Amino acid sequence: MQEIATDTLERAGDGDLQAFNEIYRSSAGFVYSIALRMARNTADAEEITQDVFVKAYKNLKAYEGRSSFKTWIYRIAMNTAINFCKKRSAEFKKRELREREPSPGVVSNEAEKNLFKEDAEKKLGELLGCLNEDQRACILLREIEGLDYRQIADVLKIELNTVRSRLKRAREAMIAYARQGGVKDEL
Amino acid sequence: MNCDQFKDSLLTDYVDRVLDPEKQKIADAHIGQCAECRRLIADLRTVTAETFGQVREIEPPAHVWAGIVERVQPSPGWFEKVCAVLTLPRLSIAIPVLASLMLFTFVQLRQPEVSYDITRAYLSRELGGDFGVLSNEDLENGSFGTVIEDFFM
């Protein structure tokens, strides 16, 4: 994702939808990918993506370039995705208690199977499935977005040591899953 | 340093290559003499490369933008809704035609038998003053000056 020109941000902040579309086109891929890997199904990812951009549009005036736009949109995207997924998990848990359905941690529905039919996405989906939302967010920002610990802490507004411990737990869970033979041909 | 201490305090930073030189030395010393941790690090690097190395950015479908536009554009008020209805191609012709027809019929039905001059003279006498020019009183009352004009305006 490239940085957005200040002029474009100002025009979009004033309600210029064409300028906002420029912002959307430069960051939609990143936001949607994050949403997809956090939610692990396309319908939820689309909803999260829309929520992120509606929030961004409504708050562009308040943003005023205080941090880099990239960090700002990362923050909205991650927080929206984490909250959405936590809410979804809670709903599933409630229903599971009532109906004993499989939890969303297991790739189960058609949309998810479709999404992860590609080999790389399949492996990623399976491994992300054994992490909680907070760990998933940290590992995605670290391994896919290439953010360092300080940047991750900044995006998620958490302590540096919390970033470290979430990454540690995420990697422990991933290695345990891979060693159990969860991801074929992995190790 | 034993394995648990290494895993707890240094492994994460070691894998991300962010250890300071002093801690790096300690980590290297442990790894140098611990086959289990060497294997763990190798496995972690393999899993990470295999899992994250080949993923690419995915663009959202086109309807996602359409949904955003729908949500950020202010919803039309009653005036905009009425305007939208009035500008429908058929209605934009039908409504003025219908309105003119109704007005014409109405005027025809209300047309008095007497001529304009007689009406004028009659009203001048009844109401007093110069009929046709608004008096100060009319202006203050916001009326149009005559019974007929008041009715039609």
Ligand SMILES: [Zn+2]
């Ligand atoms: Zn060891």
